[in-house]
Amino acid sequence: MFAATAFAQEPAAADAPAKPLSAQEILDASPDAHWRPLDPANTLYMELDSGRVVIELAPQFAPAHVGNIRTLAKEGFWDGLSIYRSQDNFVVQFGDPTEDEDERRSLGSAKAHLPAEFERPAAGLDFTVLPDADGWAPQVGFVDGFPAGRDPDAGIAWMAHCYGTLGAGRDMAADSSTGAELYVVTGQSPRQLDRNITVVGRVVDGIERLSVLSRGTGPLGFYEDPAQRTPIKAIRLASEVPEAERSHLEVLRTDSATFAAATEARRNRRDDWYKLPAGHIDLCNVPLPVREADTGDAG
Amino acid sequence: MFAATAFAQEPAAADAPAKPLSAQEILDASPDAHWRPLDPANTLYMELDSGRVVIELAPQFAPAHVGNIRTLAKEGFWDGLSIYRSQDNFVVQFGDPTEDEDERRSLGSAKAHLPAEFERPAAGLDFTVLPDADGWAPQVGFVDGFPAGRDPDAGIAWMAHCYGTLGAGRDMAADSSTGAELYVVTGQSPRQLDRNITVVGRVVDGIERLSVLSRGTGPLGFYEDPAQRTPIKAIRLASEVPEAERSHLEVLRTDSATFAAATEARRNRRDDWYKLPAGHIDLCNVPLPVREADTGDAG
Numbered sequence: 001m002f003a004a005t006a007f008a009q010e011p012a013a014a015d016a017p018a019k020p021l022s023a024q025e026i027l028d029a030s031p032d033a034h035w036r037p038l039d040p041a042n043t044l045y046m047e048l049d050s051g052r053v054v055i056e057l058a059p060q061f062a063p064a065h066v067g068n069i070r071t072l073a074k075e076g077f078w079d080g081l082s083i084y085r086s087q088d089n090f091v092v093q094f095g096d097p098t099e100d101e102d103e104r105r106s107l108g109s110a111k112a113h114l115p116a117e118f119e120r121p122a123a124g125l126d127f128t129v130l131p132d133a134d135g136w137a138p139q140v141g142f143v144d145g146f147p148a149g150r151d152p153d154a155g156i157a158w159m160a161h162c163y164g165t166l167g168a169g170r171d172m173a174a175d176s177s178t179g180a181e182l183y184v185v186t187g188q189s190p191r192q193l194d195r196n197i198t199v200v201g202r203v204v205d206g207i208e209r210l211s212v213l214s215r216g217t218g219p220l221g222f223y224e225d226p227a228q229r230t231p232i233k234a235i236r237l238a239s240e241v242p243e244a245e246r247s248h249l250e251v252l253r254t255d256s257a258t259f260a261a262a263t264e265a266r267r268n269r270r271d272d273w274y275k276l277p278a279g280h281i282d283l284c285n286v287p288l289p290v291r292e293a294d295t296g297d298a299g
Numbered sequence: 300m301f302a303a304t305a306f307a308q309e310p311a312a313a314d315a316p317a318k319p320l321s322a323q324e325i326l327d328a329s330p331d332a333h334w335r336p337l338d339p340a341n342t343l344y345m346e347l348d349s350g351r352v353v354i355e356l357a358p359q360f361a362p363a364h365v366g367n368i369r370t371l372a373k374e375g376f377w378d379g380l381s382i383y384r385s386q387d388n389f390v391v392q393f394g395d396p397t398e399d400e401d402e403r404r405s406l407g408s409a410k411a412h413l414p415a416e417f418e419r420p421a422a423g424l425d426f427t428v429l430p431d432a433d434g435w436a437p438q439v440g441f442v443d444g445f446p447a448g449r450d451p452d453a454g455i456a457w458m459a460h461c462y463g464t465l466g467a468g469r470d471m472a473a474d475s476s477t478g479a480e481l482y483v484v485t486g487q488s489p490r491q492l493d494r495n496i497t498v499v500g501r502v503v504d505g506i507e508r509l510s511v512l513s514r515g516t517g518p519l520g521f522y523e524d525p526a527q528r529t530p531i532k533a534i535r536l537a538s539e540v541p542e543a544e545r546s547h548l549e550v551l552r553t554d555s556a557t558f559a560a561a562t563e564a565r566r567n568r569r570d571d572w573y574k575l576p577a578g579h580i581d582l583c584n585v586p587l588p589v590r591e592a593d594t595g596d597a598g
Binding site for chain 1: 387388417431432433434435461462471473486487488489490491493494495506507510511512513514565568571572573574575576577579580581583584
C-alpha cells in the first residue's frame with residue numbers, strides 16, 4: 001500500500017466475513033426504500049460557470065423564508081447577481097451587493113418583511129436523535145435529512161449550522177432577513193449561529209463549487225474588487241426547470257436503518273487503518289449520503 | 300446597516316462603556332508580552348505560486364517526525380513535488396505521488412522508519428484547559444498554541460485535528476509515516492483521526508492558499524490528471540531562509556490572560572447581533588490569533 005493513500009475514508013471492502021461492515025458497505029447494501037428523491041418544489045439549482053449547486057429547502061423549519069425564496073427564484077431575482085463574499089473557514093454569501101438600498105434589485109412579488117424563523121415547536125417533527133454529546137444543544141440529530149438541535153424541555157427545535165447549511169443573512173434586527181441575501185457554510189461548523197439566524201436549507205450537491213472560491217480580502221471576506229465576484233447565471237426551482245435538465249438525486253433517509261447503521265460505523269471505525277475508534281461523532285461530522293437516481297443521469 | 304454585512308464576526312466597537320469587550324477589542328488592548336514570535340527552527344515556509352503558507356511544527360508532540368521534517372526541508376525534499384490530493388471538507392495532501400516505491404524521491408539523510416507519535420505523556424506540558432464539553436476527549440485545550448486533547452486518568456495528551464492541522468500520512472501500520480507525505484485539514488475537524496496518526500504541527504498563516512484548491516475528482520480527492528496538481532516551489536525551514544525573506548509573525552500565547560478573555564468573549568457573544576449567546580465553544584472553533592510583528596513587514 002502506498003503512503004499517499006494514507007487515511008482512506010472508505011477503505012476497500014475486506015473479505016473476512018466476521019468484520020463489521022464499513023459505512024460504504026452498509027450504503028452499498030441499502031434497500032431503495034431507504035432513499036428518497038428530492039422534491040422539485042423544494043429544490044433550488046444555482047447555476048454557476050463551474051456548474052450546478054443543488055440545494056434542498058426546509059419549509060418545515062422556515063416556511064415564510066422558503067416561500068419568499070420560491071418567489072424570488074421564480075421571478076429570476078438572483079439571475080445575473082453574484083457571490084460577493086467568501087470568508088475563509090466560514091461562509092460564502094450571495095445576492096445583491098449594492099450598498100444603496102434605493103439602487104438594489106427589487107424583490108418583486110416577494111415580501112419585504114418576514115418573521116424571524118430561528119426555531120420552531122419540536123412537536124410534529126420526526127427527530128432522529130444522535131447518541132452523542134454536544135455542547136451546543138441539549139439534543140442533536142436529524143429531521144428529514146437536515147442536521148438539527150432540540151430542547152426537549154422547551155419543546156423547540158432548530159436547524160444546525162454545519163458544512164453546507166444555507167441561511168438567510170440579516171441585519172441587526174432578528175426579523176430583518178428576506179431570503180434574498182443567502183449564505184452557505186464552507187468552514188468549521190459555526191454552531192454559535194444556531195438560533196441566531198434563519199436557516200433555510202442545505203447544499204446537497206456541488207458544494208465544492210462554493211468552497212473553492214477565492215477568499216475575499218476585504219473585512220469579513222467581502223471581495224474588494226467587484227470583478228472578483230462569482231457571477232450567478234441563474235437560481236431556479238427544480239420544478240420550474242424542464243424535466244430533461246433536472247438533476248435526479250436521491251438522499252439517504254435519515255430516519256432509515258441504513259442511516260443509523262452507517263452513522264454507527266462512522267462512530268466506531270473498525271477498518272484496519274483505525275487503531276483507536278472514537279466511539280463518538282459530532283453532528284456536523286455525520287455524512288449525509290447522496291446518489292444519482294439512475295446511472296444515465298448527468299446530475 | 301446593509302444586509303450583505305449580515306453576521307459580522309467582529310462588529311464595530313461599541314461606545315457604551317458598560318458593554319463587555321468583544322474578542323477583537325480584547326486583542327487590540329493586549330500587551331505585547333501575550334504574543335510570541337514563531338521560532339524559525341520550528342517554522343516551515345511552503346512556497347506556492349499563489350504565495351507562502353507558514354507552518355509551525357510541534358516537536359513537543361512529535362520529536363522524531365519533526366526531526367525528519369527538518370532534515371527533509373534542509374535537503375529540499377519537497378522542492379518541485381506537489382499537492383496531489385484535495386478532498387472536499389477533509390484534507391489536502393502533498394509530497395511525492397509516485398506509486399512505484401523504487402521510483403520515489405530519496406529521503407536523503409532523513410530516516411526511513413520512525414515510531415508512531417500519536418500521543419505523549421501529559422506531564423511536562425503546559426495545558427490550558429478549555430471549559431467546554433467535547434465528546435472526543437476527556438479534556439481539550441491548548442498547548443503552546445496547538446489544539447490538544449488530554450486524558451488525565453491515563454496521563455496522556457495528543458494534538459487534535461482542527462482546521463489547519465498538519466499531520467503525517469501513513470499506511471496501515473501505525474509506524475509507517477516518515478513525515479515526507481503530509482496532509483493539512485481543510486474541512487470540518489476530523490477528530491476521529493486523533494490518536495490514530497501523528498500530528499506534526501499546524502498552518503499559522505496562508506491556509507486559504509490550500510483550502511481553495513480544486514477538489515480532486517479521483518477517489519479520496521486524488522487528482523486524476525497530474526496536471527491538476529499544485530506544484531510546490533519549495534518547503535524551507537524559516538531558519539534556513541535569509542532574514543530579509545522571512546515572515547515575521549507573532550501568535551497569541553494560549554496561556555495568556557488575553558487568550559482566555561478572547562475565548563470567553565467568543566463563548567458568549569455579547570454584541571448586539573447575537574440574540575442568544577451559545578455559552579459554549581468547540582475546541583476547533585476557538586480562533587488562534589496571528590499578527591505581523593511589525594507593520595513594515597511583508598509576511
